[in-house]
Amino acid sequence: MTMRVVIERKIYPAQEGAPERALFENLSFELADGEVCAIVGPSGIGKSSLLQIVAGLDRDFEGSITGLPQPVGYLFQSPRLLPWRTARQNLELVIPEQPGRAGEWLAQVGLSGSEDVYPQRLSLGMARRVALARALAITPKLLLLDEPFSSLDEETSRGMQRLVAEHMQTLRPTTLLVTHHWHEAAALAQRVITFDGSPARIMDDQPIRQVRAAE
């Protein structure tokens, strides 16, 4: 089923020190089943906010999200691990029926030996890898990745890109990938949507081959 995102209007109301902000107006796009789409655009344009709306975490907008594939695997910009649970226990929480798999997932993200470490003792990059494993472990039908390879050294980043690419090829989740890096978009996505303006709108929406040809 095609997922359809329609945001007629999204406003962040005025807060102390910050005026009202119209983030999106008349923004819509569709994603086919299994399609991998990168979202690019300047910092602060609303990419993370869009993922939160798509995931149903922010319902304070005019519009609709239909045909949402379930379950949703979401890698947030910050790891959002439960601090009172070890790396392994954070994973076991989302796959309680297959506790043995937690260790395998940690090995896949290069964290063998850190299974019993609590999040506050993990570096940001390590915590983000646990969070990536958590997002993939549930076998999501919709995968939301918010800058999945930031805070990682180049080699680890390449390893995680390979893991995500293999997951996409074998299980084909519909995917929205927020990134600042064209090479990540080109390596993983079939399509790139570029946001710009205020309120943000879609400036460009192209298959990745055409974007590459234009470079």
Ligand SMILES: Nc1ncnc2c1ncn2[C@@H]1O[C@H](COP(=O)(O)OP(=O)(O)OP(=O)(O)O)[C@@H](O)[C@H]1O
């Ligand atoms: N809960 C909130 N309440 C009010 N304003 C918010 C809230 N969350 C985000 N914003 C504002 O909305 C705008 C878009 O933020 P968002 O994090 O979605 O941008 P982004 O494109 O993901 O940025 P970056 O690339 O830097 O991560 C920013 O101006 C931000 O300050």
